[in-house]
Amino acid sequence: MPDPTIEAWTRENARYTDARAEQAWAAEEITWGIWNVPESELNALPELGGKEVVELGCGTAYFGAWLKKAGAARVVGVDPTPAQLETARRCEERFGLGLEFVDAFGEEVPLPDASFDLVVSEYGASIWADPYKWIPEAARLLRPCGELVFLRNSTLVILCSPDEDVAAVETLQRPQFGMHRFSWPDQGVEYHLPHGKWIRLLRANGFEVLDLIEIQTPAGADTHEHYGYVTAEWGRKWPAEEIWRARLRPRSS
Numbered sequence: 001m002p003d004p005t006i007e008a009w010t011r012e013n014a015r016y017t018d019a020r021a022e023q024a025w026a027a028e029e030i031t032w033g034i035w036n037v038p039e040s041e042l043n044a045l046p047e048l049g050g051k052e053v054v055e056l057g058c059g060t061a062y063f064g065a066w067l068k069k070a071g072a073a074r075v076v077g078v079d080p081t082p083a084q085l086e087t088a089r090r091c092e093e094r095f096g097l098g099l100e101f102v103d104a105f106g107e108e109v110p111l112p113d114a115s116f117d118l119v120v121s122e123y124g125a126s127i128w129a130d131p132y133k134w135i136p137e138a139a140r141l142l143r144p145c146g147e148l149v150f151l152r153n154s155t156l157v158i159l160c161s162p163d164e165d166v167a168a169v170e171t172l173q174r175p176q177f178g179m180h181r182f183s184w185p186d187q188g189v190e191y192h193l194p195h196g197k198w199i200r201l202l203r204a205n206g207f208e209v210l211d212l213i214e215i216q217t218p219a220g221a222d223t224h225e226h227y228g229y230v231t232a233e234w235g236r237k238w239p240a241e242e243i244w245r246a247r248l249r250p251r252s253s
């Protein structure tokens, strides 16, 4: 049976991400989220020099390209949508950064245990994979004391979203208790948890939580032309996006 999320990402590749990939790869600065807030302001990433990095849900791999340009020794992008990987491979051919790609879901990654220093997910597995499956995979892939950094829609924006592709409103639209799997007609299946569940899940898989960065829409920014699930005005008052940073505890502790 066709996977609705892969079908959705194949459509999104054709209508949006493929055409923007090369420009995104060429960007010099690491930025976060739909309003491109610079990493130099948020400090969400550990030192990248010499690190081996895997991105779960790499898409067209512009984020991995930025990490490689910022000093990572190795970047492996994992994604289950062939069209997205095709774009990523074309960009790699053009830019020659040495990124590697693996066609797989974030829930089951065919890479060895303890083989990376950093797992990242920028709107990849972080929202499209079941956290109860991909967080254990992230822990398995990391060396002791390795870090996990992921960007997702905030729990609050999901609670205030009336429907797919409708901008978040200023009142709660759905219960927080029980939230986990969201099946949207056009966008496939997303996963969103409340903060308490994220913390318990991370701790149960050997992580200590280092930070939760709630991103504010920068002054003067406009509502994104493509990602209309939240307005700039909403995002200046409440966090629409959030970055989690966690570190794997040493195995003996």
Ligand SMILES: C[S@@+](CC[C@H](N)C(=O)[O-])C[C@H]1O[C@@H](n2cnc3c(N)ncnc32)[C@H](O)[C@@H]1O
Pocket: 005, 006, 009, 056, 057, 058, 059, 060, 061, 062, 063, 064, 078, 079, 080, 081, 084, 104, 105, 106, 107, 121, 122, 123, 124, 125, 128, 129, 130
């Ligand atoms: C917004 S894109 C990621 C963008 C990426 N950070 C980049 O630099 O291009 C989301 C990606 O998540 C992928 N995805 C969907 N389901 C997934 C899953 N179960 N595990 C990992 N990735 C998944 C999609 O194929 C899509 O390419």
